[in-house]
Amino acid sequence: MEVITKTELKELKLFSRGKVRDTYELPDGNLLMVATDRLSAFDVVFPNGIPYKGAVLTELSLFWFEKLKGIVDNHLISTQLPSGLPNYLKRRSMIVKRAKPIKLECVVRGYLAGSGLKEYNEHGTVCGIPLPKGLKNSSKLPRPIFTPSTKEDVGHDININDEQGAKLVGKERYEKLKEISLKLYQTAADYAATRGIILADTKFEFGEYNGKIILIDEVLTPDSSRYWPADKYKEGQSQPSYDKQYVRDYVESIGWDKKPPAPSLPEEVVKKTTEKYIEAYEKITGKKFAR
Numbered sequence: 531m532e533v534i535t536k537t538e539l540k541e542l543k544l545f546s547r548g549k550v551r552d553t554y555e556l557p558d559g560n561l562l563m564v565a566t567d568r569l570s571a572f573d574v575v576f577p578n579g580i581p582y583k584g585a586v587l588t589e590l591s592l593f594w595f596e597k598l599k600g601i602v603d604n605h606l607i608s609t610q611l612p613s614g615l616p617n618y619l620k621r622r623s624m625i626v627k628r629a630k631p632i633k634l635e636c637v638v639r640g641y642l643a644g645s646g647l648k649e650y651n652e653h654g655t656v657c658g659i660p661l662p663k664g665l666k667n668s669s670k671l672p673r674p675i676f677t678p679s680t681k682e683d684v685g686h687d688i689n690i691n692d693e694q695g696a697k698l699v700g701k702e703r704y705e706k707l708k709e710i711s712l713k714l715y716q717t718a719a720d721y722a723a724t725r726g727i728i729l730a731d732t733k734f735e736f737g738e739y740n741g742k743i744i745l746i747d748e749v750l751t752p753d754s755s756r757y758w759p760a761d762k763y764k765e766g767q768s769q770p771s772y773d774k775q776y777v778r779d780y781v782e783s784i785g786w787d788k789k790p791p792a793p794s795l796p797e798e799v800v801k802k803t804t805e806k807y808i809e810a811y812e813k814i815t816g817k818k819f820a821r
């Protein structure tokens with residue numbers, strides 16, 4: 531499979547170019563969302579493409595959309611591409627409903643890690659939610675919590691509390707998003723557990739379509755979630771994960787200051803990262819990933 535870090539579809543109008551996805555407008559008003567093989571870490575995109583990454587992200591999202599569709603409608607229409615488009619779009623693309631994105635990153639955490647751990651260590655809270663004393667790195671929380679953040683156009687998203695969230699999207703809508711997100715997380719985490727995987731946390735995005743809230747963007751991929759192998763789980767330390775661990779370790783080792791431009795990654799790091807993404811797909815779905 532060809533490695534694609536940027537698409538230029540002359541026949542379609544570009545809708546947006548995110549860190550990972552290139553999205554186009556289709557003549558009928560729907561969107562063509564293409565997951566490229568770009569990789570971002572610390573919110574910076576790397577020059578190398580990661581072979582198969584776009585297909586892993588797309589096929590995992592499809593898997594989860596199917597599993598979760600009973601909880602909330604999603605934006606997926608089809609994976610059947612209009613004729614005349616290049617072959618390399620296959621397996622990395624979806625046709626989706628164009629929704630009005632709701633400007634809230636709907637994060638759910640079942641375990642303490644990342645920015646949640648940082649806030650807990652400083653204030654004993656996560657997104658303003660008080661937590662019991664004595665929790666450690668990677669501790670399981672008493673129950674999953676909804677810990678939204680803003681969607682910043684540049685730089686890192688900012689964690690916010692219930693009150694700020696309600697102000698941002700409206701109280702009623704905020705409560706609805708929280709309820710749906712917690713349900714989605716619980717269902718996904720319960721399923722992941724049957725596959726020997728801990729879903730530590732994840733981020734959902736929602737949009738409005740015909741006056742209804744629908745799930746949009748990617749869902750439960752290694753880019754939007756922390757997945758940990760259950761058999762290696764040990765409270766009190768960071769866990770190995772199914773994603774960019776090799777990239778993060780490498781850039782730490784060369785002392786990159788995490789400001790753009792990102793350094794080029796050695797072949798070995800790229801290769802191992804591909805293997806991690808494919809392993810995540812296979813572990814979660816129980817299916818062999820076609821190379």
Ligand SMILES: Nc1ncnc2c1ncn2[C@@H]1O[C@H](COP(=O)(O)OP(=O)(O)OP(=O)(O)O)[C@@H](O)[C@H]1O
Nearest residue numbers: 548549550551605626627628629631735737746747
């Ligand atoms: N159905 C949809 N309708 C409209 N916009 C969508 C839809 N699904 C996803 N999006 C938007 O498309 C973009 C996806 O691109 P990508 O994930 O690469 O961006 P990103 O760099 O992560 O930016 P962001 O932080 O906004 O997600 C996101 O901004 C997301 O909100």
Ligand SMILES: [Mg+2]
Nearest residue numbers: 548549550747
């Ligand atoms: Mg995104």
